[in-house]
Amino acid sequence: MSLVRAETRRLFRRRFTSVILSGVLLIMAAIIVGTFLSNKQVTDSEVAAAKAQAAQDYQQAVQTAERDKAQCLAAPGTPDAANWPANCDEMWTPTQDEFDYTWYMAETFDLRSEYANMITLLAVLLASAAFLIGASFVGSEWNSGGMMNLLLWRPKRLQVLGTKLAVVLGWFTGLSVLLGAVWTGAFLLIAETRGTTAKMTSGVWQSFGLTGLRGLALVVVAGALGFALASLGRHTGMALGALVGLGALQIGVYIMAGLSGAKYPDAWLVPMWGFVWMYKEYVVEDIDSCNYSSEGGCTPDTFTMTWQTAGIGMAVVTAVVVGAALWSMRRRDIS
Amino acid sequence: MTPVLEISGLRKTYRSRKGVRNALDGFDMVVEAGQVHGFLGPNGSGKTTTLRTLLGLIKPNGGRMAILGREVPQHLPEVAGQVGAIVESPQFFGNFSAELTLSLLADAGGVNRSRVPAVLDQVGLRDRSKERVKTYSLGMKQRLAVASALLKEPKLLILDEPANGLDPGGIREMRTLMRDLSDSGMTVLLSSHILGEIQLICDSVTIISAGRRVTSGSVAEVLAQHTSGAVRVRLETGVDLLDAATTLREAGAQVTLENDYFTVANATNPALITKVLAQRGVYVSELTPVSADLEDVFLELTGTAPVAGQNRQVDESSISGAKNGWGQ
Numbered sequence: 271m272s273l274v275r276a277e278t279r280r281l282f283r284r285r286f287t288s289v290i291l292s293g294v295l296l297i298m299a300a301i302i303v304g305t306f307l308s309n310k311q312v313t314d315s316e317v318a319a320a321k322a323q324a325a326q327d328y329q330q331a332v333q334t335a336e337r338d339k340a341q342c343l344a345a346p347g348t349p350d351a352a353n354w355p356a357n358c359d360e361m362w363t364p365t366q367d368e369f370d371y372t373w374y375m376a377e378t379f380d381l382r383s384e385y386a387n388m389i390t391l392l393a394v395l396l397a398s399a400a401f402l403i404g405a406s407f408v409g410s411e412w413n414s415g416g417m418m419n420l421l422l423w424r425p426k427r428l429q430v431l432g433t434k435l436a437v438v439l440g441w442f443t444g445l446s447v448l449l450g451a452v453w454t455g456a457f458l459l460i461a462e463t464r465g466t467t468a469k470m471t472s473g474v475w476q477s478f479g480l481t482g483l484r485g486l487a488l489v490v491v492a493g494a495l496g497f498a499l500a501s502l503g504r505h506t507g508m509a510l511g512a513l514v515g516l517g518a519l520q521i522g523v524y525i526m527a528g529l530s531g532a533k534y535p536d537a538w539l540v541p542m543w544g545f546v547w548m549y550k551e552y553v554v555e556d557i558d559s560c561n562y563s564s565e566g567g568c569t570p571d572t573f574t575m576t577w578q579t580a581g582i583g584m585a586v587v588t589a590v591v592v593g594a595a596l597w598s599m600r601r602r603d604i605s
Numbered sequence: 606m607t608p609v610l611e612i613s614g615l616r617k618t619y620r621s622r623k624g625v626r627n628a629l630d631g632f633d634m635v636v637e638a639g640q641v642h643g644f645l646g647p648n649g650s651g652k653t654t655t656l657r658t659l660l661g662l663i664k665p666n667g668g669r670m671a672i673l674g675r676e677v678p679q680h681l682p683e684v685a686g687q688v689g690a691i692v693e694s695p696q697f698f699g700n701f702s703a704e705l706t707l708s709l710l711a712d713a714g715g716v717n718r719s720r721v722p723a724v725l726d727q728v729g730l731r732d733r734s735k736e737r738v739k740t741y742s743l744g745m746k747q748r749l750a751v752a753s754a755l756l757k758e759p760k761l762l763i764l765d766e767p768a769n770g771l772d773p774g775g776i777r778e779m780r781t782l783m784r785d786l787s788d789s790g791m792t793v794l795l796s797s798h799i800l801g802e803i804q805l806i807c808d809s810v811t812i813i814s815a816g817r818r819v820t821s822g823s824v825a826e827v828l829a830q831h832t833s834g835a836v837r838v839r840l841e842t843g844v845d846l847l848d849a850a851t852t853l854r855e856a857g858a859q860v861t862l863e864n865d866y867f868t869v870a871n872a873t874n875p876a877l878i879t880k881v882l883a884q885r886g887v888y889v890s891e892l893t894p895v896s897a898d899l900e901d902v903f904l905e906l907t908g909t910a911p912v913a914g915q916n917r918q919v920d921e922s923s924i925s926g927a928k929n930g931w932g933q
Contacts, residue, residue, distance in 0.1 A: 415696020
């Protein structure tokens with residue numbers, strides 16, 4: 271326990287930790303205040319007016335489309351024919367869905383439809399902070415010689431590194447839960463005062479809870495990867511370099527996948543899998559393919575990226591990198 | 606009595622694209638309890654590698670080590686609480702104060718934090734303890750490193766170049782501190798290049814060169830084993846030194862002329878000098894053995910004495926062969 275206490279004190283006495291956590295709190299506050307100020311609650315009469323306006327615009331669009339189609343059908347054999355497509359049935363016909371009444375209202379915060387995005391935003395913010403703090407926490411210890419000093423006091427390498435990792439991840443887990451609760455409370459308040467909490471069933475809350483848990487896993491994984499990469503390279507820069515390298519590699523892989531005719535280049539992008547992890551699934555299309563049917567015409571091949579696959583990939587990568595860091599700690603000389 | 610520290614046959618090999626280098630090649634060392642033991646060797650001879658290996662920072666390729674009677678590195682966690690150490694240059698996280706640095710180490714090692722002010726006072730950092738370490742001079746960092754080693758009141762204190770960066774007053778304070786610690790029953794292993802200091806404060810020494818022990822024992826024994834055999838010879842006033850030197854050279858002596866005296870390097874039997882000179886009617890007024898100091902012994906044993914016109918490289922060691930005595 272003494273080592274846990276020492277590492278906790280060390281973590282929170284570091285200026286880098288304070289700066290990053292203050293930055294996280296400031297960004298959270300800015301988002302909450304910005305959302306609060308940019309939304310307003312709409313009255314029933316404003317909703318009715320918006321619906322009426324949407325219906326009116328829809329009718330107007332329908333009339334315009336019918337007039338255009340009539341002109342198109344009359345155009346063959348006239349000089350005006352060049353202005354219209356050969357098949358007038360392909361012309362756009364408006365649908366009711368294309369005239370959402372909410373577009374005709376002032377911005378209002380709908381908790382049900384918008385809070386999932388907010389959970390993802392918080393998860394990405396905390397994951398970034400966890401990566402940086404995790405990397406810096408161990409990287410600066412290696413770089414300054416603090417790790418060697420510590421090992422002179424506690425010559426159990428795996429215990430020392432494992433405790434440091436556990437302290438970072440433990441505190442980030444607690445912090446994420448706490449800030450997640452604050453975040454939820456703030457947006458619930460915004461929805462009640464500057465938006466709506468309509469259709470918030472227990473199923474919706476359960477879905478938010480599961481998204482939150484996936485977000486928490488993202489934070490833990492990011493912290494573990496930052497820590498492990500910095501420990502492997504024995505410098506904070508190793509983790510940051512790996513991140514930059516991954517970015518460059520992703521651009522290259524995406525371009526090469528496109529050039530080589532791979533069916534789904536998007537599926538090679540790590541950020542897409544992060545997106546899928548948070549939003550459960552994403553369907554990528556092969557726009558060069560065509561599955562023809564008389565009813566639907568040409569539909570492309572699709573590949574569904576699922577959160578389960580993303581989760582397995584994330585777990586494997588994390589296990590390999592953390593495992594390599596522990597192996598390196600056990601085997602390599604310390605100078 | 607069980608030695609506090611025992612090393613035998615220690616080997617450490619580094620492999621690289623340039624080949625294999627034996628940093629430690631069957632090194633042996635024994636440090637008895639209550640001693641201040643000097644650990645000497647030229648740069649790159651394996652001193653720091655030995656200390657790092659002993660403290661579990663480097664894995665050896667062979668050999669046996671024991672601290673306080675326990676085999677290490679297997680039982681290092683059990684004895685680590687009784688071993689205070691600083692290895693090479695002091696390294697600390699620069700943004701923490703000395704006080705915070707030591708209190709974190711105390712927490713990590715399960716030592717009462719109330720020890721921190723006492724050790725800071727002991728090394729003279731009490732008034733600067735709340736300043737960030739990165740503002741410290743090398744000497745102050747060195748003092749902090751010693752404080753960290755003293756924090757757990759060790760039975761064995763291992764100090765690698767503790768006087769590095771210290772001012773003359775600091776060196777003297779460090780010498781007194783070593784003596785006081787030794788008097789209180791602590792065993793001190795001291796690695797240093799300041800041979801005068803070692804000779805002053807150490808009870809015994811081990812000298813390492815090219816990863817091997819070249820000599821060990823009490824300081825007096827080591828000096829006695831490696832006395833030069835040289836004597837300083839002064840003659841009566843007015844006697845031609847050159848003539849006398851020529852006479853001795855003809856008899857096989859290695860004579861070096863100085864201003865008003867000469868030295869005979871291989872005088873294992875000084876009586877022969879007086880005899881040879883007296884036969885020529887020259888009488889000796891002074892015949893003094895030239896005593897070796899630790900620096901002479903070190904340079905001789907490690908083969909690192911400067912040679913005019915040559916730039917010795919770090920790994921070079923030109924240990925000379927055995928001298929033939931004259932007059933035996």
